[in-house]
Amino acid sequence: MAKPSPQLRRRRRAGLPGDPFGGPRWWVLSGPLLVVLALPLAALLLRTDPGAALESLRRPVVYQAITLSLWTSLAATGATVLFGLPLAFLMARRRFPLHRAVDTLIELPVVLPPAVAGVALLMAFGRRGLLGEPLAALGVQLPFTPVAVILAQMFVAAPLFIRSAMVGLAGVPAELEEAARIDGASTGQVLRHVTLPLARNGLIGGAVMTWARALGEFGATIIFAGNLPGRTQTMPLAIYLGFELDLQVALTLSVLLMGASFLTLILVKYVLLR
Amino acid sequence: MLRSVLTALLSSLLLGLAAGTIGGCGVDAGSTPAPRSVTLTVFAAASLAEAFEAVAEAYEAAHPGVTVQLHLAGSQQLAQQLRLGAPADVLATAGLPPMQAAVEAGRVDPGAPRACARNRLVAVAPAGNPVRLDRLADLARPGLRLVLADAVVPAGAYTQAFLEKASAHSVPPGLGVDFGDRVRANVVSYEQNVRAVLTKVRLGEADAGIVYASDVVAAPDLVRLTIPEALNVEAVYAIAPLADSPRPAEAQAFVAFVCSPEGRRLLARHGLLPPPAS
Structure with missing residues (x-):
């Protein structure tokens, strides 16, 4: 697409007559979607009674879900950074056969329904899954454990970090790394003092988005990890079951997750990537 | 040009909405003259x-x-x-x-x-009975991976009622006063509906589960452990x-x-x- 001329851009900002994107009609046409996006969030806040919400925070089912969600999502983010960074380097810096195939593979979980991810994880790591017997021989059973929760979160959330890290790493000028190397820096020193600091925004932004997505994971978790309070029942699962039994639990946890998502986006968009 | 595109877009949107509404009310707009x-x-x-x-x-x-x-x-x-x-x-x-x-x-x-x-409850184990369950009391065997329906759904509430009944007496048909607690200690997941319990047992992910007797009709390969009438709960x-x-x-x-x-x-x-x- 050609860039609009400076003249046209000026007109656009001002919304002058003659500009097809001027006037109120675009606001009118955008209205329905804006309402659909904003209204449920506003309704959620309006329906929540802060006193009752604080009260329900003291209930075991609520605080256990919060604790479990926090530590599993942080573990999933940590593991994603640990293993995702080398992968992002590989993808950003090297060209190899099947590069496109791997690139698609990394992106797939973003569009895959999480329920599919849950079934696929069960088929791979379940007791009678592909790796079920070798894992059982090692005394490892993944389904119905917090490790399964973490795996489910990684599966759906890791692509966000990897994509973001790839963009960050690709944006580091090769000449700077080259210059550091000529000055006698080792590979580790180049990484530590040149590459990683320059890719900082992409890395941190990606990690925060991965954490937020892991925190919200539901479909893959309930299928692969099951639902046991204190062990595999994360906040989204407690919302789902609480919705049927006790709306207050669902409302409290929903508002907390909404707040977390909101802060995450603010942090990424306006603090880290400013 | 723009106007005509917009008009076309809007009218197709409205048509779609109208069709959707009519469909939702259960009257087929383009129906044949045959019965309503x-x-x-x-x-x-x-x-x-x-x-x-x-x-x-x-x-x-x-x-x-x-x-x-x-x-x-x-x-x-x-x-x-x-x-x-x-x-x-x-x-x-x-x-x-x-x-x-x-x-x-x-x-x-x-x-x-x-x-x-x-309906009634029945305990089930995967085909081939890999962990060799042969009595209802085996559900309390330590280390068993048991999947139950969550108490928010009726099957889960009935399951809890069965556990209460079975723990009410230490002599048969009761299964011992600590039966319920020992069974609950074996639970690895409380599923959101009874069919999810059935699936996890059929997949062999769980060693056993408790479902409705009618659920097992569609899964003849599963091993059943009958719950005696005195302990069963009628749904x-x-x-x-x-x-x-x-x-x-x-x-x-x-x-x-x-x-x-x-x-x-x-x-x-x-x-x-x-x-x-x-």
Whole structure:
């Protein structure tokens, strides 16, 4: 697409007559979607009674879900950074056969329904899954454990970090790394003092988005990890079951997750990537 | 140019909306002159899946022009959806509390619900019985990976009631006062509906689970551990037309069909017991 001329851009900002994107009609046409996006969030806040919400925070089912969600999502983010960074380097810096195939593979979980991810994880790591017997021989059973929760979160959330890290790493000028190397820096020193600091925004932004997505994971978790309070029942699962039994639990946890998502986006968009 | 594109877009959008609304009301806009076509939305407990699919098929065959749209979920979830205004014509729940919730929400008339079937619980193990369960008491064996329905759904509530009953006596048919606690210690997951319990057992992910006797009809490969009558809990299914159904006559007719001898025969074929004699 050609860039609009400076003249046209000026007109656009001002919304002058003659500009097809001027006037109120675009606001009118955008209205329905804006309402659909904003209204449920506003309704959620309006329906929540802060006193009752604080009260329900003291209930075991609520605080256990919060604790479990926090530590599993942080573990999933940590593991994603640990293993995702080398992968992002590989993808950003090297060209190899099947590069496109791997690139698609990394992106797939973003569009895959999480329920599919849950079934696929069960088929791979379940007791009678592909790796079920070798894992059982090692005394490892993944389904119905917090490790399964973490795996489910990684599966759906890791692509966000990897994509973001790839963009960050690709944006580091090769000449700077080259210059550091000529000055006698080792590979580790180049990484530590040149590459990683320059890719900082992409890395941190990606990690925060991965954490937020892991925190919200539901479909893959309930299928692969099951639902046991204190062990595999994360906040989204407690919302789902609480919705049927006790709306207050669902409302409290929903508002907390909404707040977390909101802060995450603010942090990424306006603090880290400013 | 722009105007014509916009007009085209808007009119197609409006047409789509109109078609959607009409479809949602169950009247097919482009229908043939043949009989009036009606879509009945039936909210039914997950454990009624196969039985109601058979009933719906028979009903459609007997009533040309009627399409039965089954919405299957945990009974508690159905009640909650109705409480929040989901449109439906018929509700069939496992157990009376979810039906009572729909009555309290004003969606079902107090006198309308009828008992249409009964069900019992059974313990199941995966095909081949890999961990060799041969008595009900084995459910309390330490280290067993047991999956139960969550207590928010009727099957889960009945399961807890069974555990209470079995723990009430230390002599048979009781299974010991600590039976319930030992069984609960083995639970690795409380699933959101009884069919999810069945799936996890069939996949061999769980060593055992507790489901409805009717669930096992569709899964003949599973190993069953019968729960004796003295300990079992009877689940009664209730059915009622929705008070605010826009098709009250059709909704009523469907309920009558389910309770008719033919309806009962179809339910029995899928492992459901006849309703309690009143």
